[in-house]
Amino acid sequence: MVPHRQAVILLSGGLDSATALAIAQSEGFAVSALSLSYGQRHAIELEAARRIARSRAVARHAVVDVDLAQFGGSALTAAIDVPKDRVPAEMVSEIPATYVPARNTVFLSLALAFAETIGAFDIFIGANA
Template sequence: MTRKAIVLLSGGLDSTTVLAIAKEQGFEPYALSFRYGQRHEIEVEAAQRVAEAAGVVRHVVCNLDLRVFGGSALTSDVEVPKHDSVDEIGDDEIPLTYVPARNTVFLSYALAYAEVVGASDIFIGVSALDYSGYPDCRPEYIAAYERMANLATRAGVEGNGLKIHTPLIDLTKAQTVQVGTRLGVDYSLTSSCYDPGDQGRPCGHCDSCLLRLKGFAEADLKDPLEYQDEPA
């Protein structure tokens, strides 16, 4: 019998690759995206394109408003940091684009969705390499959340343990791009920019754009997206 899986799908490079991995592993994917008041809400449109192209069983888009708390350049009027080079991205502090407790909130919704559809597996595209320093992308966080999930749900108590899959956790962006390319991912459908311009064109200078471009460059591949201003 085909196993069901919830795939957290932002519409970006990582989550789109994870969706392809889940399908390759034989899971029947149920996608979950969020419209949470993010300034780059165009990513939800990308997620819808990706979900349709992948033929997911069901794609749920949840509406919640993290702007009520603020605390992030993605959910407030604070400017998104921009750089001329990926080398300028600091690795010793949590960046302004960190959204407080975002992955905890998202995983909680995924947990509820999993119980309803009878899934024992959740896929999330976090990475401990080539990322912006978010604390909720670390393997120890995922392990702790999985333990909590199996204590907090009927499925867990009844012995139907939940597994959180993080297939990109130890991959660089280049390796992620290579895996996705091998699986036939169409990255032209995706959106990664934190501060997109007209018609969703990526800025080319936020952390997400720079890390994405670095990944494609190191994989010796061309990013199919058209940037407003692609760094040299």
């Protein structure tokens, strides 16, 4: 256990990031959360992140606007339908409509910037494969 070390968690409001937050806290980290409003169509995720941060008593919860929708190309940030009833061969041969170009790379860069401002050396992310 690492008592009172600062860490940043990328908190989307989903199950993976909520679990990563709980793991970080169970390992003794004082956690600050970073949530990103990136033009996603479902703002309910950010409200869930706020509730999770509050219930887990994070030291600080920052919500930052990053307009990845400017780049387009994703059903998560644009008016693109999510395909349904696809066969497995289609899923393997195509980039998913919900893929947001470089999203996690951008998010991790912002988490690093946040970590530097609070003196944290650890970043947790609950990425969904």
